[in-house]
Every structure is written in structure tokens, then in C-alpha cells.
Amino acid sequence: MKTRKRNWLPGVVTIIFLIGIPVWLFTGGDDASLDTPWESMPKRAEHVDHKDLFDNLGELKTGQEVTAACLTCHEDAGDQVLHTAHWRWESDPVEIEGREGLFSTGKKNTINNFCIGIQGNWAACTACHAGYGWDDADFDFEDQGNVDCLVCHDNSGTYRKGAAGMPLEGVDLLASAKSVAVPTRENCGGCHFRGGGGNAVKHGDLDESLYYPTEEIDVHMGRFNFQCVDCHQTKDHVIGGRSISVSVDNKNQVACTDCHNPKLHSDERINAHTDTLACQTCHIPEVAVKDATKTHWDWSAAGDDFQEEDTHHYLKIKGSFIYQRNLRPEYRWYNGLAERYLLGDKVDDSGSTLMNPPKGDIRDPNARIWPFKIHRAKQPYDVELQHLLQPVTSGKGGYWKDFDWDAALRLGEEVTGLPYSGNYDFAATEMFWPQTHMVATKEKALQCQACHAENGRMDWEALGYDGDPIKQGSPARKRSANGQKGGGS
Numbered sequence: 001m002k003t004r005k006r007n008w009l010p011g012v013v014t015i016i017f018l019i020g021i022p023v024w025l026f027t028g029g030d031d032a033s034l035d036t037p038w039e040s041m042p043k044r045a046e047h048v049d050h051k052d053l054f055d056n057l058g059e060l061k062t063g064q065e066v067t068a069a070c071l072t073c074h075e076d077a078g079d080q081v082l083h084t085a086h087w088r089w090e091s092d093p094v095e096i097e098g099r100e101g102l103f104s105t106g107k108k109n110t111i112n113n114f115c116i117g118i119q120g121n122w123a124a125c126t127a128c129h130a131g132y133g134w135d136d137a138d139f140d141f142e143d144q145g146n147v148d149c150l151v152c153h154d155n156s157g158t159y160r161k162g163a164a165g166m167p168l169e170g171v172d173l174l175a176s177a178k179s180v181a182v183p184t185r186e187n188c189g190g191c192h193f194r195g196g197g198g199n200a201v202k203h204g205d206l207d208e209s210l211y212y213p214t215e216e217i218d219v220h221m222g223r224f225n226f227q228c229v230d231c232h233q234t235k236d237h238v239i240g241g242r243s244i245s246v247s248v249d250n251k252n253q254v255a256c257t258d259c260h261n262p263k264l265h266s267d268e269r270i271n272a273h274t275d276t277l278a279c280q281t282c283h284i285p286e287v288a289v290k291d292a293t294k295t296h297w298d299w300s301a302a303g304d305d306f307q308e309e310d311t312h313h314y315l316k317i318k319g320s321f322i323y324q325r326n327l328r329p330e331y332r333w334y335n336g337l338a339e340r341y342l343l344g345d346k347v348d349d350s351g352s353t354l355m356n357p358p359k360g361d362i363r364d365p366n367a368r369i370w371p372f373k374i375h376r377a378k379q380p381y382d383v384e385l386q387h388l389l390q391p392v393t394s395g396k397g398g399y400w401k402d403f404d405w406d407a408a409l410r411l412g413e414e415v416t417g418l419p420y421s422g423n424y425d426f427a428a429t430e431m432f433w434p435q436t437h438m439v440a441t442k443e444k445a446l447q448c449q450a451c452h453a454e455n456g457r458m459d460w461e462a463l464g465y466d467g468d469p470i471k472q473g474s475p476a477r478k479r480s481a482n483g484q485k486g487g488g489s
Contacts, residue, residue, distance in 0.1 A: 078144030
């Protein structure tokens, strides 16, 4: 009998080994809390010195000539760029919940509550387009010759774009071409830090302080010298990450958990929070850390000759503003998707019209509580037809030239095809910007009392709780299979 029992032991041990080892490997065993993000970091492409490659090309007089030279070696690059959002300024057709059919959304055809829209304002807005010559509705999006290689790859620090995306007069194109390399923060920031018409206007977590940040501004960029492309990895010129300012889906997204273990904290009580909180909620306690960001824009105040002009308070061509520094985010549930106000949609006559509200709620297992900058504005709408209007602001007949709202809105009707009754006023709107940059050092991450103390920063009832979940309990939620993939950049 004893012999028989002993004969069982190797088999039992083998079974435990065969079952236990895979489980241990899958769960991380006792080391599940270890964080090894550096193992997930992409390797930057090796730089190829282009200094001598342009010597036989003579003087380069236009951006298109630089592009033609680039494409002689990078034969596939032009066609790749033609299929990117940076070039097309619109998405592939997607479904939008509650609407019939497919919709392409993007800067090309959507309205916002900053400069409102690009249609009719092409030359001014497309100074940040990754191409040359987009100055009207007839721009050819199939012409590789107008791709701007330098805007992303110039490393001389001297390349600048102007109206319709053309290089500014005086730019040394040959010097820029010889300097090309992997994109840096200077390349990306040239457009993204100044979105909406100036430094720090739009995002809240992106501004010119990130060119040369300290770790107090952003720990990844300041302490470790991250470049944008380290997180926003790129394949065939398609750059990972997207914002709900124009996008409504969650494809090709970037997430903290691409590198970080979602259960990296030594305290399991904190790890448990990752089922309901985005990493950013605790690790980005404030944005606009150095440069103030715009939080309110009132177009109805524009045109006043008697107000003193100041970039952060009032401009005759744009109206009045509110800017804030060290901005505390507002918090909403977010599952990575968003709704979208489209041209012609009715305004909300009971309150603010929401341009791109994040989707998700307390019952959604894919949703997390996220930090947002919410930009509030007053912008033109049609009183009779009850939809927002897009004016022409720049160029002949534009509001910035003649300060005539009726004329600017009639021009907007011509370029958008959106009817205008002739009776306008100004409506309140809100636009949501997920905060994912300006990550603080771990010592400055939010502590328990920031949310759970009296007068903490969370509005628990608005988020769907009966009160502080530490006291009232929290509804059971299924764990999301997507982890932190609900995030936007």
C-alpha cells in the first residue's frame, strides 16, 4: 500500500508542475507587481546622416523639389502618407451610435469651439497641414508631390511653414533637407503645441513648455528625454494615438499599459483602483503646469474697438478668453469612444451643446474615470434653424477683415452647404480633451485624501455613485478585457 502511494507522488508532482507553472507565468506569480517598462520601450530607428546626399541636387527652391528628392530613395513613403490622418484630415468611414450610415470625421469637415472650422479658412488653418498648397476646396489629396517631408523630419530647427502649408520665405530648404532625422518634440510640437491659434490654447497637456521640460512638467520627457514617437509609435507613416477632438473610434490607440504593468503598485488597494480609474487620473493631478491654457472663449464679445487687447484676455478678432495655469482636470467616465456634433445637428437649447462628449458610465466595464480639460465657449448659431454655424473668418469678406458676422456666416453657408436663415446668436458649447501628457513624478501623484476627503476633487454623485465609495460602497463591475486601452492621446 505504501509503495503504491509512493508511486503516485511523481505523477501528482508532475501534474502540479504542468498546471502550476503556466498559471504562475500567466499571472506573474509573486512578481506580478514588478514594473519593467523599459523592456517595452521601442528602439528608435538608427539615424542615417543625409548631409551629403543632397550635394549633387543644386539649389532647392521649393518644398516640392525637396519632396521629389526624398521620394527617389523613399519610394513608398509618399503613398503611405497619402493614407494617413495627418494628410487627409479625416478618418476612414466609421459608425456613430444613434446615426444611420458611415461617417468620416476630421478637421476637414467637423466643427469645434475654438476657431470653429477650416472650410473657407483653408490657407490659415492648413499652415499645419503635412503638405503644400491646400488653399481651397479643390486641393488634390492624391498628389504625392505636395507631401511635406520636412515638417516632420527637419532637425535643423529652422524650418517654418506659412499660409497653405508652404515654407516661409527665407527658409533654407537645402539645410533643412540635409538635417532630416527621426521626428523630435520640436517637429510634433510645431503644430500640436500651438493648436487653436497659439501656444497652449487647445489641449491643456500640450504646450511649448514640453520642448525642454523639467521632470516637474512631465516625468517621461523631462527625466528620460522621451520623444513623442517613443510612445506614438509609427508604422508606414501612420502614427499611433488619436484625440476625441475629431475621432469617434478607438483604433490605433496608445495606452500607459503598452509599457507599464497595470498592477504595478505594491499596495493592492491601489491596484484595485485600476478597474475604475485611468492611470492618468492619479498621475496627472494638474495640467498647464507652466503655460496657461485657454478654458473659455466668447466669440460674441469680438469686434469691440474699445477693449484693450491682450492675448490671454481679449482680441478684437476673436473675442474674450479665460486662461488658467495649474489647471485641475474635470472627471468623466470614458471607454475610448466619443459622440460627435456634426454640421447641421441641432443645438441643445436647454444648456450647453456638447461637441464630443466621451462615452461610458459606471455600468460600462470598459470605462474608466478619466481627467479632462473641458473648453467652454460661446459661438454662432442659427436661431431659427437651431444649428451651429461656421463662419469664414480669414481672407476676403472674412470676419477678421470686415467684422461683419452676417456676411461671414453667409460666406460660411456657401462653402459648407449648411443653410443660414440670416438670424444668428451665440450658443454655449463644451469640448472635451482627455489629459494624458504632463505626467507627474510618482511622489506628486494624487493621494487618497485628494478624492476621498471632505471636498475632494471627485463629484461622486455626478459619476453615478451614491456618495464616496469608501463610505457608500461601489457597484460591482466586470473587469474590462481591454485594460487601459480606453485611453486617448
